[in-house]
Amino acid sequence: MARGNQRDLARAKNQKNASKNKGGNTENGYEQAKSKLSNAEIMRQKQAEADAKKKALEEKALQEKKDAKAPKKPTELGS
Template sequence: MARGNQRDKAREKNLKEQAGKKGKNTMSGSEQAKAKENAAAIMRAKQAAAEAKKADGK
């Protein structure tokens, strides 16, 4: 073993990095689609409110 404990140290470092990272996406496909649709509905409502406000101003 010419490398000594270098490999073990690298493994430990990698495990610490992996533990520190948070999971980005824990939703399933259907949950993600539902969340996307909810966000789109909110944006459509905001857009309609902005257009109504703009129409009242003119």
């Protein structure tokens, strides 16, 4: 018992700080559901953009690979 009431004072101080910092979620159920749907739609759009970009890069790499394998056509110089 060397600490005396120090533990109780610290607990009370921590509870006071915790209640002061308590923000919590102020949205009701409808607002939460609406924001979830909105966020989900935004993420779907981002994923679609990322997929399109990835597909374009893959097609570009495939075309470069085909071009590298194709035999070079001789060019006529001045005649």
